[in-house]
Amino acid sequence: MANNYVEFYEHLPEDVIIRISSSINSSEDLQALAVFLSDNPLNHIRNSNPQRGSTILYLSDYLRVNISQAEALDFNIEQYGNSLSYDQADWRFDNLILPYLKEFSFEEMKKILEYSNNNSQIYDRRRAGTSNRTIKNRIIQMDENFDFSQYVYFKSL
Numbered sequence: 001m002a003n004n005y006v007e008f009y010e011h012l013p014e015d016v017i018i019r020i021s022s023s024i025n026s027s028e029d030l031q032a033l034a035v036f037l038s039d040n041p042l043n044h045i046r047n048s049n050p051q052r053g054s055t056i057l058y059l060s061d062y063l064r065v066n067i068s069q070a071e072a073l074d075f076n077i078e079q080y081g082n083s084l085s086y087d088q089a090d091w092r093f094d095n096l097i098l099p100y101l102k103e104f105s106f107e108e109m110k111k112i113l114e115y116s117n118n119n120s121q122i123y124d125r126r127r128a129g130t131s132n133r134t135i136k137n138r139i140i141q142m143d144e145n146f147d148f149s150q151y152v153y154f155k156s157l
Helices: 006-010 014-024 028-033 041-046 053-066 069-081 086-103 106-118 128-142
Strands: none
Touching: 014 028, 028 053, 041 053, 041 069, 053 069, 053 086, 069 086, 069 106, 086 128, 106 128
8 A cells, every 4th residue: 555655656657646646536535545645644544534444444553553552542432433324333333442442541431431322323223232231341340430320322231
């Protein structure tokens, strides 16, 4: 991918760069993936709007390898929190939250809880109870006296 070979891209003929840029601009996912076009990769990724799961996973891995684990985890949480459908929320929980559950700090877990409580595409989905139980169990491991009462849409099985 060009993100690994920025020098190569910069030496391409101008007409090739124009064609590549045109292709990149045709898709939100391609724009998100084109980290190499930005002077600030972190801001580029934060301001992107990836839609495809493979794009989100790539960006999360890119952050983990090139920026920091903390930024990758924050990105995962934001992607989960901004889920636009039940299926998207399910996929994002399974791929962006669950595999990293033990890596999230207590503050990050509270942010996941807040998103789970505030986004109807997360809390109204069929699998919400199971996901929420997982979130709740992890938070209780971190603070056995945590008060969940203010999270009225956060229900666990």
